Amino acid sequence: MYECHVPTGDDDLAIEQTILRRRPAAGHGIHLTAAQLPNGWSETFDARRVTAQSLQDAIHREAAALERGLCREPLTLF
Structure with a gap:
């Protein structure tokens, strides 16, 4: 089991969808x-x-990018 804590559910979804x-x-x-x-x-x-x-590693990269305000791709649901 692995957890990466992010500020919001939207941030979590953004990381997941980017990956x-x-x-x-x-x-x-x-x-x-x-x-x-x-x-x-x-x-x-x-x-x-x-x-x-x-x-x-991918989760950490995307979480760090979000933390720096670098959401590289627009969030789209499914």
């Missing part, structure tokens, strides 16, 4: 489709290809 938007450029497609999962969502990363450490 997810960069997924295809890093060579990652959707790992499991909505049809394969009972909740209708999709699983975004294959844990065999994306380490916990690489995700933690």
